[in-house]
Amino acid sequence: MPRTGLPSGSGTWLDTDVPVTGGGPGYGALIESLRDLLDGFAAASPDEETVRALTDAFAAWSERLESHRVGERQQVFGRRRDLHGRGQVMSPKFAAEEFDERSVKGTVTFGRYFLGGNGAVHGGAIPLLFDEVMGRLSNTAGRSQSRTAFLHTDFRSVTPVGVPLSVRAWFESEEGRKRFIRAEIRDGDTLCAESHGLFLALLPGQP
Numbered sequence: 001m002p003r004t005g006l007p008s009g010s011g012t013w014l015d016t017d018v019p020v021t022g023g024g025p026g027y028g029a030l031i032e033s034l035r036d037l038l039d040g041f042a043a044a045s046p047d048e049e050t051v052r053a054l055t056d057a058f059a060a061w062s063e064r065l066e067s068h069r070v071g072e073r074q075q076v077f078g079r080r081r082d083l084h085g086r087g088q089v090m091s092p093k094f095a096a097e098e099f100d101e102r103s104v105k106g107t108v109t110f111g112r113y114f115l116g117g118n119g120a121v122h123g124g125a126i127p128l129l130f131d132e133v134m135g136r137l138s139n140t141a142g143r144s145q146s147r148t149a150f151l152h153t154d155f156r157s158v159t160p161v162g163v164p165l166s167v168r169a170w171f172e173s174e175e176g177r178k179r180f181i182r183a184e185i186r187d188g189d190t191l192c193a194e195s196h197g198l199f200l201a202l203l204p205g206q207p
Contacts (some may be wrong), residue, residue, distance in 0.1 A: 013099050027080060086180075093109075103171065114161065126192075168183075178201075
């Protein structure tokens with residue numbers, strides 16, 4: 001399952017030769033800074049002065065960004081195929097390391113932003129990661145875009161925060177428009193969670 005198993009531009013996991021059309025070359029660094037901010041904020045117990053300063057700073061940046069608001073199809077967030085995680089922070093950053101037309105393997109580290117409690121990842125963040133990875137796999141290798149029809153997740157053991165975890169997803173079968181995909185998260189040899197889902201290829205013109 002080589003990392004170069006798919007030609008760039010065919011819906012691969014990191015299309016480094018895709019022209020950068022939004023956010024410029026520094027957008028990736030911005031997204032990483034935003035991830036660090038969210039993790040730092042989640043881990044902090046700020047004093048009142050810091051709370052006021054952050055509130056003012058966030059309000060100022062929200063006002064500045066309002067002038068850059070665009071329609072859904074023009075937004076940069078979640079659409080940069082040259083960046084891990086498509087340049088978004090809604091789900092934890094999955095870094096693909098090995099992939100081909102039917103499977104992908106990589107790593108993820110859930111930061112403090114995704115903490116549920118007692119060192120464990122929030123239960124809702126795990127299906128979110130599965131949907132991100134499995135949905136992306138469903139659309140690779142020149143396949144048409146698809147949508148999630150169902151996603152079932154089984155929690156097998158605690159998924160720890162702040163630990164590099166291995167993630168694997170693979171096609172179970174394809175039947176017409178139906179794409180059945182499975183995935184798992186492991187902490188070393190420990191199975192943390194596993195999932196199976198159905199993704200349906202969109203019909204022409206279907207949103």
